[in-house]
Amino acid sequence: MKPNLENFPDKSTIVISCAPHISPYLKAELASLNFSTDSEAATSISLTGSFDDCIKLNLQLFTASHVFFLIDQFKCSTLEELYEGIKKIAWENLIEEEGYFSVHSITNSLAVTNTMFLNVKVKDAIADRFMEKLNCRPYSGSDKDRTVIFVFWKDGEALVYLDTTGESLTKHGYRKLSAKAPLQESLAAAMLLSTRWDRKSTIVNPMCGGGTLAIEAALIAIKKPPGLIRKNFGFRHYKFFDENEFKLLEKEVADKAADKISFTIIATDNDEHTLNAARRNAELAGVSHLIEFSNCNFENTPVPEEKGIVIFNPPYGERLGSVTELEETYKGIGSFLKKNCSGYFGYVLTGNMELANHIGLKPKSKKTFFNGTLECKLLEYEMYLGTKKQPRESIAPVE
Numbered sequence: 001m002k003p004n005l006e007n008f009p010d011k012s013t014i015v016i017s018c019a020p021h022i023s024p025y026l027k028a029e030l031a032s033l034n035f036s037t038d039s040e041a042a043t044s045i046s047l048t049g050s051f052d053d054c055i056k057l058n059l060q061l062f063t064a065s066h067v068f069f070l071i072d073q074f075k076c077s078t079l080e081e082l083y084e085g086i087k088k089i090a091w092e093n094l095i096e097e098e099g100y101f102s103v104h105s106i107t108n109s110l111a112v113t114n115t116m117f118l119n120v121k122v123k124d125a126i127a128d129r130f131m132e133k134l135n136c137r138p139y140s141g142s143d144k145d146r147t148v149i150f151v152f153w154k155d156g157e158a159l160v161y162l163d164t165t166g167e168s169l170t171k172h173g174y175r176k177l178s179a180k181a182p183l184q185e186s187l188a189a190a191m192l193l194s195t196r197w198d199r200k201s202t203i204v205n206p207m208c209g210g211g212t213l214a215i216e217a218a219l220i221a222i223k224k225p226p227g228l229i230r231k232n233f234g235f236r237h238y239k240f241f242d243e244n245e246f247k248l249l250e251k252e253v254a255d256k257a258a259d260k261i262s263f264t265i266i267a268t269d270n271d272e273h274t275l276n277a278a279r280r281n282a283e284l285a286g287v288s289h290l291i292e293f294s295n296c297n298f299e300n301t302p303v304p305e306e307k308g309i310v311i312f313n314p315p316y317g318e319r320l321g322s323v324t325e326l327e328e329t330y331k332g333i334g335s336f337l338k339k340n341c342s343g344y345f346g347y348v349l350t351g352n353m354e355l356a357n358h359i360g361l362k363p364k365s366k367k368t369f370f371n372g373t374l375e376c377k378l379l380e381y382e383m384y385l386g387t388k389k390q391p392r393e394s395i396a397p398v399e
């Protein structure tokens with residue numbers, strides 16, 4: 001798909017943003033989709049590709065936030081120069097006259113004290129161009145559910161991107177009912193990709209809440225990316241968007257997805273209301289037939305003979321439960337892992353390391369993630385079969 005626009009690049013820089021500490025898993029995802037990367041920063045990865053590649057990425061990535069396509073770059077040191085540069089772009093070939101667009105930006109320019117002024121300047125340039133060319137102009141505002149333009153103005157150079165995503169990809173589109181303290185879907189996927197889970201072994205998820213980890217595991221296992229669930233994307237709102245071509249790309253991705261798994265995913269919670277939300281979310285994601293949900297205290301969660309991983313995202317006092325009550329819960333998690341999960345790798349995501357000490361086991365590794373703004377650790381425990389000298393046959397790390 002390409003607009004009738006002189007200088008619109010066949011191939012250009014694509015910047016994919018993600019949450020902090022997730023870029024290694026995003027990079028691995030890109031490699032598995034055969035995209036080679038040009039550069040990597042803390043919260044983004046750049047590569048070279050086409051607008052259609054942006055569509056494929058939006059459809060297939062589990063851990064990304066936004067996919068940006070660079071359409072122009074020019075030197076500018078004042079807001080007036082920025083206005084002139086933006087106005088030169090033939091926006092009337094990209095945005096419908098009756099359409100809607102929003103502008104977002106980041107800058108380190110001293111000419112701007114608040115990016116709101118910058119956004120308004122860019123909006124004015126686009127609107128003025130429309131008025132001059134067509135004597136009408138699209139609507140504009142701050143909603144990200146239609147055409148979204150992103151301007152990165154740094155060190156005297158403006159980079160103009162189409163945000164081909166629109167509303168963030170961190171939401172995977174299946175969570176319609178609220179549960180307690182849910183994990184962001186892209187974070188849950190990154191956590192799973194960071195573990196030793198090989199995508200074909202048992203997953204046990206006590207305290208499953210809204211089911212995010214179990215649902216992401218099922219989606220990863222059957223290769224059904226969340227883009228197939230989500231209906232709206234920024235790229236759909238360009239004038240040159242071709243629904244038929246898109247359907248072919250979508251079908252190509254959908255055809256690779258399986259419908260069955262040959263291992264067990266178990267998800268439990270002691271709150272019936274939360275569990276119902278999890279079941280409904282799994283239905284919306286199309287994976288309810290792949291997850292065994294049950295209502296029980298975490299200590300009674302069934303653990304199959306066939307080994308794999310046990311993954312917990314317990315309350316940690318910030319949002320749910322008081323810290324003193326939770327000390328007992330964390331002790332119980334340690335006992336559960338020790339008594340019931342020999343031969344498994346255990347994982348606990350917590351934002352409270354004091355509480356984590358009550359687990360009473362020595363973590364093999366600690367990985368940092370951010371749950372919203374809260375720094376959390378994903379602690380890994382290797383639950384040996386018998387003595388430490390005789391470790392069980394390990395499940396292969398995910399490549």
Ligand SMILES: C[S@@+](CC[C@H](N)C(=O)[O-])C[C@H]1O[C@@H](n2cnc3c(N)ncnc32)[C@H](O)[C@@H]1O
Pocket residue numbers: 179180181182183184206207208209210211212213268269270271274296297298299313314315316320329
């Ligand atoms: C932080 S939430 C999990 C959120 C989940 N990862 C998600 O993304 O929706 C913790 C969950 O633990 C459950 N829970 C707390 N104490 C429990 C216990 N003793 N046994 C089983 N579940 C428990 C709560 O009902 C809650 O749903």
